[in-house]
Amino acid sequence: MRDMDLMRLRRQILDWRDKWLTQVPATLEKDLPGLIALLEVQINHISFKETFRTKNFAEKHLQPTYKCWVNRESEQIMRLAEKDLESINQSILEYKASVNEWIAADTSLRNVTELGLATTTTGVALLGIPAVATLSAKSAGFGLGLLGVTVVSWPIAIGGAAVIGTIAVLGGSRLSTFKDKAIRELKDSVGETIKSTVLGDSPEKPSVKAALQNHIRSAATAYLEELHRV
Amino acid sequence: MFEKYIFQVPAEFQYGIATKSLERFGSIIKDTQTGKIVAHLQETSLGQQLVGSLTGSPFSALDATSSLVANAQLARLKKMVEGLQMLQYANLGVGLAGIGVSVVGFAVVSKKLSSINQSLEKLSRKIDQKFAELYLNQLYRDLHSLHGVLEGIEATKRLSAPKAELLAAASRLSELRSGIRGHIEYQLQQNTFDEQLFTQLTTALLLSDNARVEAYLLADEYDSAHYNSVSIADSYSELFDELTPYDLSQKRAIRHQDLRERVSGEYANKTAGINNLVTGLRDVTDAAMTKPILIEQLDALGISGPEYIRSLKDETEEPVVLLRFES
Numbered sequence: 001m002r003d004m005d006l007m008r009l010r011r012q013i014l015d016w017r018d019k020w021l022t023q024v025p026a027t028l029e030k031d032l033p034g035l036i037a038l039l040e041v042q043i044n045h046i047s048f049k050e051t052f053r054t055k056n057f058a059e060k061h062l063q064p065t066y067k068c069w070v071n072r073e074s075e076q077i078m079r080l081a082e083k084d085l086e087s088i089n090q091s092i093l094e095y096k097a098s099v100n101e102w103i104a105a106d107t108s109l110r111n112v113t114e115l116g117l118a119t120t121t122t123g124v125a126l127l128g129i130p131a132v133a134t135l136s137a138k139s140a141g142f143g144l145g146l147l148g149v150t151v152v153s154w155p156i157a158i159g160g161a162a163v164i165g166t167i168a169v170l171g172g173s174r175l176s177t178f179k180d181k182a183i184r185e186l187k188d189s190v191g192e193t194i195k196s197t198v199l200g201d202s203p204e205k206p207s208v209k210a211a212l213q214n215h216i217r218s219a220a221t222a223y224l225e226e227l228h229r230v
Numbered sequence: 231m232f233e234k235y236i237f238q239v240p241a242e243f244q245y246g247i248a249t250k251s252l253e254r255f256g257s258i259i260k261d262t263q264t265g266k267i268v269a270h271l272q273e274t275s276l277g278q279q280l281v282g283s284l285t286g287s288p289f290s291a292l293d294a295t296s297s298l299v300a301n302a303q304l305a306r307l308k309k310m311v312e313g314l315q316m317l318q319y320a321n322l323g324v325g326l327a328g329i330g331v332s333v334v335g336f337a338v339v340s341k342k343l344s345s346i347n348q349s350l351e352k353l354s355r356k357i358d359q360k361f362a363e364l365y366l367n368q369l370y371r372d373l374h375s376l377h378g379v380l381e382g383i384e385a386t387k388r389l390s391a392p393k394a395e396l397l398a399a400a401s402r403l404s405e406l407r408s409g410i411r412g413h414i415e416y417q418l419q420q421n422t423f424d425e426q427l428f429t430q431l432t433t434a435l436l437l438s439d440n441a442r443v444e445a446y447l448l449a450d451e452y453d454s455a456h457y458n459s460v461s462i463a464d465s466y467s468e469l470f471d472e473l474t475p476y477d478l479s480q481k482r483a484i485r486h487q488d489l490r491e492r493v494s495g496e497y498a499n500k501t502a503g504i505n506n507l508v509t510g511l512r513d514v515t516d517a518a519m520t521k522p523i524l525i526e527q528l529d530a531l532g533i534s535g536p537e538y539i540r541s542l543k544d545e546t547e548e549p550v551v552l553l554r555f556e557s
Binding site: 015021224 | 260265471476480
């Protein structure tokens with residue numbers, strides 16, 4: 001990579017990737033207590049009967065809330081990341097357009113200097129790459145679709161295994177205490193599961209954080225590869 | 231011969247950088263409107279002395295007051311730091327890669343490598359359980375060989391025609407850097423990240439690369455200097471582009487999970503240090519990528535390599551200067 005514009009774009013892409021790899025967990029960590037609070041409100045409304053079938057309760061009441069939150073959160077993060085990437089995308093588009101115009105108009109080395117492309121050998125190198133001729137300004141827009149959240153499969157957070165099992169039935173006078181205990185335990189169990197599903201680092205169980213970060217990495221890699229092709 | 235390409239201090243470009251009519255990338259300042267290169271940044275011998283006088287990590291954030299330097303040099307260092315801040319460098323790590331071409335001198339590089347060796351010995355006492363004996367032995371052997379080659383280059387100063395010796399030494403430096411790079415790659419493959427060891431190994435790599443390009447320039451072999459500087463830049467990109475502050479912080483957290491510093495809050499400061507480290511490595515890579523452009527320019531203008539290096543070594547007032555080659 002010898003062209004200064006390409007060098008600068010490369011650095012911008014790396015800085016973007018570095019920023020968002022950190023930004024993803026920071027945003028999720030900041031917003032996660034909101035989700036947990038929402039789920040706890042729902043758990044507070046669990047009936048005594050439902051404490052015996054927490055799996056069903058979770059699937060019916062908690063899972064939709066979780067899914068909705070993850071989708072909203074992911075879309076918001078990716079939208080901001082994509083917005084951040086727009087200026088880089090625009091620069092790539094402009095750069096490609098300028099390379100095409102330059103090749104079409106004049107292939108003499110004099111123009112290399114006028115374009116600020118540093119040196120004569122840089123120009124020769126660029127001219128020698130066959131792929132340049134096939135590039136169009138349109139193709140620079142390839143990257144913006146990379147961050148769409150629809151292709152991400154989100155980890156399922158709350159299944160039967162995630163919540164406590166059936167609790168032993170006790171005598172009538174202790175039912176209220178029993179229900180309180182069941183709610184407490186369900187909250188703890190759901191809270192822990194949600195934290196590890198959203199922010200966990202286990203390679204066996206990829207978290208929401210890991211899924212979003214992989215998306216950021218893939219987009220950055222695709223952009224860098226595109227630069228190398230220019 | 232090249233005195234006609236007037237040296238200008240970075241402060242003269244302050245307005246252009248501040249108003250964004252000028253932009254620095256790597257060691258180059260270009261006009262943001264026309265895209266034309268308006269100047270090349272070039273360190274002098276004084277700049278390297280100042281970088282060498284720092285006792286902390288070269289990848290610490292730029293702040294003259296936080297670095298332990300000799301009082302006599304504090305004012306000059308402050309000036310250099312201010313100049314680099316104005317030019318939007320993250321830290322002094324870029325000085326290790328050479329701003330422009332390196333003029334550090336082989337004796338100085340050799341001394342720095344000795345210091346790295348001593349640091350690694352101290353470090354190995356703390357982490358010996360994590361290192362195979364063979365690995366450490368190989369590391370010491372590589373650093374000592376590097377040291378030996380640099381001392382050999384320094385001795386060529388006494389020769390009336392040192393070209394053959396310089397070329398042989400540069401070639402040997404190229405072989406030895408593969409070993410150092412291997413050590414860095416090995417470190418990066420581990421599940422944990424030792425910032426101190428990584429910084430020391432990276433410093434050794436950057437110093438030996440600088441010395442190699444300087445040797446080719448002193449031998450007046452521009453083609454080789456250019457070829458090697460391109461290859462060095464590619465190698466930095468391969469080695470450092472994949473590093474991210476997030477990943478390194480995660481690996482570092484694993485390493486320090488059981489240590490008191492995690493509890494005491496020191497861990498958070500060191501995570502900030504990793505951000506500086508990665509930004510510094512990006513600056514280093516950018517500087518390496520733009521170095522071939524300066525070498526091409528010097529060659530095209532017929533400036534003698536030895537004469538160029540000598541002029542920069544003689545500069546006693548400015549740590550970093552700007553070269554304008556336009557007619």
